[in-house]
Amino acid sequence: MNMIKFQSFSGTITMISDFATGQTGEGESCNKLIAVENNLRGVVNFVVTPTTYFVDHVMVQVGDRVTGYYDGNAPVPLIYPPQYRALVMVKESPYQNVKVDFFNSDLVSSDGQLKLNISPSTQIVLTNGQAFTGNPANRNLIVIYGPTTRSIPPQTTPFKIIVWC
Missing domain, CATH: 2.40.50.140 (Nucleic acid-binding proteins)
Known part of the structure; x- marks a missing residue:
């Protein structure tokens, strides 16, 4: 692949x-x-x-x-x-940020600019809108999120993750 x-x-x-x-x-x-x-x-x-x-x-x-x-x-x-x-x-929307990238086993984007902290409220779905039940690590993800921490890399608890299979 x-x-x-x-x-x-x-x-x-x-x-x-x-x-x-x-x-x-x-x-x-x-x-x-x-x-x-x-x-x-x-x-x-x-x-x-x-x-x-x-x-x-x-x-x-x-x-x-x-x-x-x-x-x-x-x-x-x-x-x-x-x-x-x-x-x-x-x-573009003033209320949400979007990042499309490959996220590794630590859920850090390939460019090192974003780390995901998944919470129970994070919605994880496939591109067809169905629930994704696997581990989102080591995959291409479309991440919809709000504020990030000022840490390096910045961290966020995403609203929604769309898994790009």
């Missing part, structure tokens, strides 16, 4: 259009191309498919601030603006 190297790009949606992949059976309107521009005028086009996971299943529109997560190890066509297949899309 190839290891996903989650990378992200954040900005404001400037355009949403239908995107035809040319694969048979995939209709014109099942895939979207979402253009995102950041403060430095950098632009990324995210290819959004029916399997792209939208945190909280929100619908996005032009003007929304979002972060798109993609696999940094995946091949990318050499075009401008760069075009990535979005694995996870997050609409």
